[in-house]
Amino acid sequence: xxxxxxxxxxxxxxxDDTGAAVLENNRVLSNIIAGQKIHAxxxxxxxxxxxxxxxxxxxxVVDQALKEAGIDKKQLKAIAFTQGPGLxxxxxxxxxxxxxxxxxxxxxxxxxxxxxxxxxxxxIDEASQNQPPFPFLCxxxxxGHTQILKVSAYNDFEILGETxxxxxxxxxxxxxxxxxxxxxxxPLIDKYAKEGNPKAFAFSEPKTPNPLDFSFSGFKTAxxxxxxxxQKKDADFIKKNLNDICASVQHSIVTILMNRMKKAVQMSGxxxxxxxxxxxxxxxxxxxxxxxENEMGWTTYIPKFEYTTDNAAMIGIVAYFKYLNSxxxxxxxxxxxxxxxxx
Ligand code: KG4
Ligand code: ZN
Numbered sequence: 001x002x003x004x005x006x007x008x009x010x011x012x013x014x015x016d017d018t019g020a021a022v023l024e025n026n027r028v029l030s031n032i033i034a035g036q037k038i039h040a041x042x043x044x045x046x047x048x049x050x051x052x053x054x055x056x057x058x059x060x061v062v063d064q065a066l067k068e069a070g071i072d073k074k075q076l077k078a079i080a081f082t083q084g085p086g087l088x089x090x091x092x093x094x095x096x097x098x099x100x101x102x103x104x105x106x107x108x109x110x111x112x113x114x115x116x117x118x119x120x121x122x123x124i125d126e127a128s129q130n131q132p133p134f135p136f137l138c139x140x141x142x143x144g145h146t147q148i149l150k151v152s153a154y155n156d157f158e159i160l161g162e163t164x165x166x167x168x169x170x171x172x173x174x175x176x177x178x179x180x181x182x183x184x185x186x187p188l189i190d191k192y193a194k195e196g197n198p199k200a201f202a203f204s205e206p207k208t209p210n211p212l213d214f215s216f217s218g219f220k221t222a223x224x225x226x227x228x229x230x231q232k233k234d235a236d237f238i239k240k241n242l243n244d245i246c247a248s249v250q251h252s253i254v255t256i257l258m259n260r261m262k263k264a265v266q267m268s269g270x271x272x273x274x275x276x277x278x279x280x281x282x283x284x285x286x287x288x289x290x291x292x293e294n295e296m297g298w299t300t301y302i303p304k305f306e307y308t309t310d311n312a313a314m315i316g317i318v319a320y321f322k323y324l325n326s327x328x329x330x331x332x333x334x335x336x337x338x339x340x341x342x343x
Contacts, residue, residue, distance in 0.1 A: 006077045006323060008066065009101075010316035011058070013094030014086025014114045015143070016045045018057035019312030022069035022076075026125045026320055029069035031306065031313040032061050040182040051089030058097050065312070076107060078328075083111035084339035085144065091335035099333075109329040110319040114310075115145060115341050118276040120154060120316035120321070121307040132272050132301045137264055139257065141285075142277030143169035143184070146214045149263045149341065151274075152256030157341045160264055161212025168253060169279050171216040171331045175223050175249050179238055189246045190282050195334070196247030198284075199224070205253040211263050214256065223249060254284045258292070265298065276302035282310035 003061045005024060012019035012026035016039055021031040034057040039045045066073060082162075084091055102109040123131050132138075135152040137160075146163040166174070169186060178186015201221055206215040230237040238245065265271050275289055280303055292298045307314055322328070 002116035006320065007069075007071050007075050007250045008078045008080055008316055008319050008323060009029070009062065009073070009076050010080040010111070010112070010273050010312045010319050011062065011094040011098050012082045012114070012117075012312040012315050013054045013058070013090050014082045014084070015090060015310060016050045016053070016245055018054050018061050018309045019310065019315075019343035020058075020062040021136065021312035022065050022071050022322055023316035024065075026123060026317060028124055028126075028316070029071065029315045030065045031311055032065045032068065032312055041190055043177050043183050045087070047087045047132075050087060051093060054090055054093035058093060062097070073101075074107060075104060078102070078108045078110050078319060078323055079087075079105070080110040080112050080322075081116070082315055083333070084336040086114060086159065086337060086338045087336075088335060090106065090216070090327050091337065095335040104323055108323070109333060110322050110327070111329040111333050112315045112318045112322070113339050113343060115140060115147075115342070116155075116157065116338075117318045118142065119151060119157070119274070120318050121147065121276060121303050121311075122274055122301050123154075123321075124304075124313060124317050125309065126304050126306060128304050130273050131299060135262070135270055136272035136274055136301070137268060137270050138251065138274040138276055139261055141275065141279035142167045142279045143167060143258065146216070147341070148212055148225065148260060150268060150270065155342075160340060161210060161211050161214065161260060162270065163214040163216060164208060165215050165217035166220060168214065168216060168257065169277075171220055172279065174220050175195060178224055178227055179242065179245065186279060186282065190284070191244035192243045193250040196204040196243030196245070196246075198247040200241070200244035201248040205252070205256050205259065211266070212260055214260065219252075227331045254282070255290050257285065258288055262296065264308045265296070271296070271298045272301070274303075276303060276308070278309040281305060
């Protein structure tokens with residue numbers, strides 16, 4: 001039987017990126033993202049400014065996604081949007097837009113959980129991605145989340161471990177801020193780390209009662225004290241050692257993540273291991289996970305770079321699975337800033 005062709009428009013607006021994508025079944029026809037430079041000056045995302053920027057960006061971004069896909073809105077079978085978790089003012093822009101469009105076009109509305117979307121981005125049909133078999137382990141590492149999940153089906157996620165305080169993305173971004181780098185600092189730490197010595201400075205691994213949990217708040221404070229101590233001796237310490245500091249901090253974070261992942265594999269007996277979320281764009285995390293194939297005998301799944309940080313294509317793939325199951329939103333469906341992984 002020939003597979004029916006379904007076109008879905010998806011919208012992502014949970015934080016500071018406005019995204020729209022058109023998928024044809026599980027393939028991406030277009031994936032447009034408009035970042036918001038305005039936050040760099042403030043050292044973090046300013047919710048009110050993010051919401052306003054989404055309002056300015058959403059129409060041109062959706063327009064471009066349809067144009068690039070070569071799809072007329074009358075061909076769409078559903079409109080998907082990020083329901084949560086995220087910043088309320090940001091989520092509401094995408095939610096209102098998606099609801100109005102689905103109402104006007106008289107087609108179903110599909111609410112999508114942003115964290116499920118990061119994980120299920122692995123199922124987008126792409127030459128560079130191989131799709132993990134169920135069950136697999138996924139470490140979701142982003143600006144707001146740090147979790148190790150056992151994924152047993154498209155809609156069955158079990159949290160094996162998670163952060164008890166800060167997310168790993170925050171550890172990158174807050175360290176970058178201490179180093180005087182603009183927001184978001186993760187990609188810059190990654191860049192400077194390439195030129196530095198990862199063994200130059202050592203930062204100890206935080207302990208947690210559950211061996212699969214994470215804690216980054218003490219880690220960040222340790223870096224703050226380390227920098228204060230060194231700057232007392234030499235005011236130019238950061239400037240002179242930027243590459244080495246970045247390489248050492250990054251290496252410590254990657255070691256923390258990999259040690260937890262090794263324990264999760266050991267405890268679960270599952271050795272299909274994926275990473276997802278903005279921090280999975282990190283080059284050292286990607287190469288270290290890959291090296292576990294030889295070192296530990298794992299099969300690893302590393303998302304295509306453009307599906308790591310926030311994007312609408314990942315919202316579209318979840319929407320496609322939900323469409324096949326006829327899981328649609330209702331008229332009173334609304335955004336929720338907190339949403340757990342199975343909601
Ligand atoms: O998934 P994401 O785009 O947004 C959230 O859902 O939070 O993740 C954003 C996070 C930020 O903390 C950013 O600094 C981090 O991902 N990030 C990176 C890299 N690229 C993005 N962290 C380390 N290395 C990178 N190359
Ligand atoms: Zn995200």
